[in-house]
Each structure stands twice: as structure tokens, then as C-alpha cells.
Amino acid sequence: MIKRISILILALIATSAYAQKNKKQPLPYLQVDKAINAISAVMIHDVVNPPAASRYYAYVTMGAYNLVSLNNKDIVPVNNFIKSYNQDNQISIPQDKYDHSIAAMYCILETGKQMLPSGYMIQEDEDKYIVLLKESGINDEVIKQSIAAATEMAAKVIKYSKSDNYGKLSGRLRYSPIKGGKNWFPTPPMYMEAVEPNWKTIRPMFIDSSNQFIPVRPATFSTDSTSEFYKEAMAVYKVSKNMSVEQNMIANFWDCNPFAVTTSGHMMIGFKKISPGGHWMNIVGIVVKKAGLSFDRSIQVATLVAMTEMDAFITCWDEKYRSNGIRPETFINKYIDIKWTPLLQTPPFPEYPSGHAVLSNSSAGVLSYLLGDKFAFTDDSEIPYGVGPRDFKSFKQAAEEASLSRFYGGIHFKDAIVNGNQQGRDVAAAAVKKLKAAGVNPLTY
Template sequence: MIKNISIFLLLLCSSTLGYAQKNKKSLPDYLQLDNTIKAISAVMIHDVVNPPAAARYYNYVMLGAYNLTALNNKEIVPLADFVKTYKDDNQLSIEKGKYNYQIAAIYCMLETGKQMLPSGFMLQDNEDKYIKLLKDNKIDDDIIKLSIAAAAEMTAKVIKYSKGDNYNKLSGRLRYTPIKGGKNWYPTPPTYMEAVEPNWKTIRPMLIDSSNEFVPVRPTPFSTDSTSEFYKQAYDVYKVSKNPPLEQVAIANFWDCNPFAVTTSGHMMIGFKKISPGGHWMNIAGIVTKKAGLSFDRSVTVLTLEAVTLMDAFISCWDEKYRSNGIRPETYINKYIDITWTPYLQTPPFPEYPSGHAVLSNASAGILTYLLGDKFAYTDDSEVPYGVGPRSFKSFYEAAEEASISRFYGGIHFKDAIVFGNKQGRLVAAKVIEKIKAAKITRQN
């Protein structure tokens, strides 16, 4: 009998690793956005939320906070000015000035997560602790009460908007049936999980025009001929895994971000719950807004635009994954090169082309570079709770390049999926930037 044991690391650390310079402005404990993001991420980790769905949750969790901020700060561009599918005017029954909109924004994030996530009820404890924190900081009881009420009203608006994105229709769509043989993706060991979110292209995007707006060039033609380009790419993956240098291993581990990771020991399968790729980049956004010393309102702006970009990046990426339906290196190498070979990282349960890490990391690097500058050095401690890192970067694109190549080092992607995934991600970022530029959203630091 196989036992599934989940090793769950919920270390909501408030590490200061990576803050190479002292914050220009220090926000009070009760306005620390990164702590709220980590609490929401912890529930996603507990629920083993898949990467595209995680990006969707981060998106909606941030929208309410952004709306509350824009409603009370005229310098923040209203969401409807750049997200054309959002029609609500965000007006609340509670008068401005009678509630603290920043407190309401934090509480709205928790409440949205509580209502949307499968195990969102776990965030009730965070809400209770947050109220206690407010009282410990001598916040007036009436302000707390009205701020929570404002958060509840805004949460309802966000939930209503979320219901129009087609997510609730996914379960009714035709299930994906793997096609064995040839170039096609097929479930891989050790879990042989079914394909993750094959219909994600039907989700309503935020700023890109459609899921197929940025279709990448066709992947290298499949071939079993040992002189072919496809075989050479597979052999490159095979070779790079032989006696890898420590730095290569460190890079692969740091960017693993596989919520589905398991290991086997005899008849036991042990699950290692990890943060999603999008969760990693949301952490990065939290780290750099602190280092930049941004105000609460500008931090909300950066985190929201990062979350919006993640959602669109996954929609764009997943559209192509199930169009090309590409075989993973593990399947190909086992059949045509070495039946005993296993990748360093566990192969994720979805088609290979393009690399999701390449798309979303380059999209994230693009939006963060636009908002914070192209030479923003920082140290990323996102993986410390999982026993990995920290790692330092001179820019967001340097981090994106490392995240992309980590999939090659891990043995789970061919080079073309990385190269063209990088380009696709940059195109997604360019479209997001085009839309927010038109709405007059500029650099935040």
C-alpha cells in the first residue's frame, strides 16, 4: 500500500535577507504586504494549487487591494482605465475618511483569498491575528470595524468580477486524453499525473487581447534520427545532467518551484509541497518593493501589476503548451537514448513547449523593470523556507535568464522551449506595459 505523506513547510519568515540598503520609508507592522502574500501562498501550498491557478488567485487577491487604494488616492490609476473588462466603479457605501483604506486593502487580500481558495477558511486565523495586531497598535475600534466592512464590500466586487473569467466552466469541458507515442506529451514518473489545466486558454485574460496573441514559432520538428536537431537537443539535456557542477545544481534547485514534487522510498511516495513559480515572483515583488522603500500605495501597484502579468503570462503559455503538445525530455530520452535516465528535477505534469518558467519569468522581469528600473540589484530569499538559497541578482532579467536555464539544467526542457519561451514572455510584458503606459502608469520608484 502506497502512503502519501505531505511534508508541509509553512515558514512565514520575515527574513531581511536581500535588503542591501535600508528602506527609505518604514511601514508599520500592520501594513506589511509581503506577510499577507506569504499567508495566502501558504494556503496555496497546502492545497497544492497548480501554477496557472495560483497566478489567477494572486491576480484577484491583489485587485481588491488595488481598487481600495485607487479609490482613496487620486495618484493611483483606476483599474478600469487599463483593464477594459472591469466595469465596476468601486464605489462603497462607507464614506471615504471614515475607514483606513490601507488597512482595508490588507484585509481585502485575506478575505478574497479566504473566499476563493479551496482551503481559504485557513485564512480566518490570519484575519483574527490581523485584527489583534491593529488593536495592539492602538487603531481605533470604529476605524477597524469600518475598514473591515469596506474590505468586505470590495471583496464582493472582486469575486463577482472573477466569476466572469470562465474558470467555473473548466470542469465541464472535454477532458484531456494523452496520445501515446511520437512527438506527443505523455504522463511521466513517478506519479504519472494527468495533464494540468488543458483548457486554460479559455480563461479571460486581463491585459493581453487573447490567449493566442503571442503564439511562438513552431518547436523543433520531432525526430528519432540521431543526426536530427531534435535528437541533438535531447542529447544536450542528457549530457548536461552528467556530473553537474554545484552551481548548476544550485540554480536548478532554486527555481524548481514544483507544487507537485514527490520522491519515492520503497513503497512510499513523499510529497514535498513547494511554492509555485508565480508565488516565487510575487515574493520577489515583495522583496524589491521593500528594498526600494516604496510607499504602501505604490507597493500595492507593483504587486498588482506583477500578479496581472503572471495571470496573462500563464494564459499565453498554456495556449501553446496544448497546441504543440510536446514530448518531455524524460519520455524521449528513456525511449531513444537511455532507458535508465532520470532528470534532476521531477518532470511537471503538462506538455513541454514552451517553458512556463521562461514565459512567466521574462514577463515578470519586463513589468518589474518598467516599474523599478533595469539595474535593480536584490537578493532573493524566497526559497529559504524550503532549504534553498538565497541568491543575488543584478537585474530582473538576470533572474529571468537564470530561471529559464534552470529548466534545462533540471532535465525537464529542451533548449528551444527556453529560447522561444523567453521571447514569448517578453512579448506578454510589452503588451502589459503598452496598456498601463496608455493609462499613464509610470515608474514607481
């Protein structure tokens, strides 16, 4: 009996030790959020627009994912769920010569360094990372071989990225705004030209085409005060006139406008902020730590969310330039109140549907599949911009708040949010369907 109890106690101790090992904070040199934050910092510096930012996040994480899947049979290879991905992921460095986790971290940085306009800035992050590895007692030869593995994989991913039609965008017809009527027209204070009018031509990841999930038609444009469209505009106007403290905070917390500027006399001052996709990637960094996920699983979550974000913007932008909807600011200034200004600065692209709605619901859908639909977390993504933190009981709740923030901010009509929510859920459902078919299951933690 004593022997059996001793064995049971040892088993419990072993189980407890295993649980603690998997729940402890990641090693200083294996914190996924640090590498992603380095990428985000350069994109903020470059004022990368939201669709393009989602593309960069997808590719910088893809190489890391490939290195993890090569070394962990539990991580399903990319080509099992991304039909366009047919790259040979084998690298020349023997697996016993490098540390795949270190290689994956370095690959995120190296891919960003080579792809981003100001990628040269990431050299400093790479140099600091090598110093950190040495301070952590990692063998010089392992560091050398891990960097070589990362560089090889980054080259493969960059080669794949060059076939997604991004390089052809500059050769396509530019967008010519049409003033008057239902059409979108540049808005104050900078009256910037339309952002990425041809983004629908970018090759998607999970979805089959940019127009796979066309949302229902928005309210028909009308200046008749009894029309549905006019009522939509009045709803935006009224909420701005009776804004609660909480509504104001929600709007500012989810602003995420890389193009924000303010005027001071004859000067215009720009405020660089994280993109909507960057905000959700930061949420990924928060929740994988809270869940105590292993490094490999953390990379998996980050990559799958990033790929979904890329698809969200492709399908959203497809509709934006199809419906070419007028922004509330333009309509209200012309037909309701010439002096009215929205709480948030209106982004430079058509109104319908809400990009925040599509992006947030697609990201939340995949996160809910992987980590559960009741995962509570505290989002501190906007603290650097003077807002937050905010607590959420689920990813769905966060997505709903992010979507509604655009109504409070005065930059979207309600139907752009409601129907954008559905489009985002559809994108997530398509991604989850392919992940299930490939054998990517919900995570345990």
C-alpha cells in the first residue's frame, strides 16, 4: 500500500511539474510578442496602411511557423491548409545543429527586415537578440546555425510573397473619386487619396477569392429625411452629441488610425499609431502568455490569426470599392450640419463595410476556435497611446466593442458595422473549416 501511495505521489508531482513547466513565463529569448512588437514598431514608423500591415504580419509569422512545423510533428504544415502554398520548406541545416525556437524568433525579424520599407531598422533588434542569446548561455555555434536556418526560411517565404500580386498594385489604375451623390470622397483634414483601391487582387490565404463573402447591400443613399439612409446618418450625428464617457473611451481605445493628424494654425501634426491588425496581434501576444502556451503553440496562434487578418482585409476592401460608400462626415456636413466633425478622424477609404468590424470578428473567430469562446483577458494594447487598459470576458465581446467603436467615433453608419460583423464571422468560419479539415484542433492549456 505504502509503495502504491508513493508511486501515486510521484506521479502527481511529475504531473504538477509538467503543468508548471508549460505554464511558466517563456524564456527571455523566446517571447513571441517581442519579435512581433519589433515588426509593429517599424510599421508604425512607416505609416503602413491597415491592409498592407496585415500582409506583413502574415508573412513574417509564416516563416516562424514553417520552422516550428518542421521540428514539431504536432504543428500541421502550412500547405495542409493554404492551397496556394507549395514551397519546399526543407532547409540545408541539420535539425540537430540548430534550435528551431531561436530560428523562428530570428526569422520573424529577418523577414520583416527584408520586406518592410524601413526594414533596415530591424537590424538593431537582431543585434540585440544575438546579445540576449549569448547572455542566456546559448552556444555560439547553435546561434550561428539557428540564424542560418532562419535566413533560409525567410528567403522561402519572401519568394512565396512575391507571387501574391502585391508587386503589380502600382501598375493598376489609380482611384478617381467622384464628388457628390452616394460616392466616397476624400475627407478632412488631409483629404488623402483612397488607400489600396486594388487590394482585392491580392492572393488570399484561407478564403477562395476576395468576393467569396459579399455582404448584403448597404442602405440606399438618400437625402430624404424619412429614408433609412438619412436615419442612419442621424443616428451617427445624435450619438456624437450625447456621447457618454464610456462611449468616448471605447471609440478612442479602438481608434488604431495610422493616418491620424491634427492641425495647429497652419501646421499639420501627424500622430503615428498601431494599425487595427497590429492591435489584434498585440492581443495575441497577451493571450498566449496568459494561456501559458508553449513557444511552438504561441507561434501557431500568431500565424493563424495573422493569415486570417490578411483575408479579412482582402474581402473587406473588395466590398469597400464595390459599394464605394460615402462617409458620415461627408453626408452630415452637406445635409445635416456643416460644422459637425466626428470624434475620430475619418480614414481615407470608402465607408462600407467597417474594416474594424470585419477584422475584429475574423480574428476573434479564429482565436475563439483555438483558445475557447470564454477566454477572459485584459487588453493593454493602447496604453502607449494614452488609453486603456480594458477587460474582456471573451474575444467575441472584444470584437463587438471594436466594431461599435466606429459608430461612436462617427466614422461608420450602423449597417456597415452590423454587416461587417457578419462578413468577419464568415471569413473566420472559412478559416476554421480549413483548419479542422487539416487536423488543426483547439488547444489545451
